[in-house]
Amino acid sequence: MQQRAYQAPSSGVQRRTIYEYHRVEVDFTRIQSNSVVILEPLTTCNIAKDCFTCLSQDDNFDCKWCQKVRRCSDGIDWLRQEWRDQGCEIQSSRSNCSYRESQKGASNATIAGVVVAVLILVLLIVGGVWFFYAYTHPTSASGQWMINHRPSEMKAKMNKMKFWKRDTASGEKYRVESTA
Known part of the structure; x- marks a missing residue:
């Protein structure tokens, strides 16, 4: 992640920070006439909808689960501001999911089986x-x-x-x- 900052003269004006989330680097020495560059996207953290899926994501990203916003992220995505405002940088979990959340999924399956x-x-x-x-x-x-x-x-x-x-x-x- 590269951070670029623009700061107005220090006269009480707010600072605005722009984050660069994605960059594709291509080796132009390998590109010739009639060649094709195929871009294959990586599976990112924000696809996961629950804690267990989040923590079992591929290790290309440092995926963490924040219970407050009920979202998986590596902290660098389009909803970064919400992630930071809710304190997810501090409270997010990389190692385990809460016991209550694991029981909720199991109880739903049990109820469906009984029905x-x-x-x-x-x-x-x-x-x-x-x-x-x-x-x-x-x-x-x-x-x-x-x-x-x-x-x-x-x-x-x-x-x-x-x-x-x-x-x-x-x-x-x-x-x-x-x-x-």
């Missing part, structure tokens, strides 16, 4: 109750559906179907006929 398990259990119970009702009440709509769609009936319907392939003038290639 899915309960939904599957409810569906199985409802299906079992419906099956019992249809079995004990064969004249009901559910009972009639079960009678018409029992495995032996489905097998008989499949045996009565004919499948074949042929080319016709209309472009029809496959045909299915059923006498069921």
Whole structure:
């Protein structure tokens, strides 16, 4: 990082500091006619949205997590002023994430797993109750559906179907006929 400063005469005027964040240095001796320079960006800290992702970033940058602004940074980015104003230069963590934050992610996964398990259990119970009702009440709509769609009936319907392939003038290639 290179720092350039402009300071007005010391008559109570504020100092303005401009930081140069990015610079691409190219060896011009290697560039010839009809050559191409390919620039591949590095993964930066500000892509991380949580503490664990921040601290597991590649070591190209000194990524730190600031809990106050809930952001990952190396301290040199477009939101540097907010980083400094909130004291993140002092309070940011490079070594570990808080226990509370790690538990929040784990509890969300646990809750989602419990919800899915309960939904599957409810569906199985409802299906079992419906099956019992249809079995004990064969004249009901559910009972009639079960009678018409029992495995032996489905097998008989499949045996009565004919499948074949042929080319016709209309472009029809496959045909299915059923006498069921």
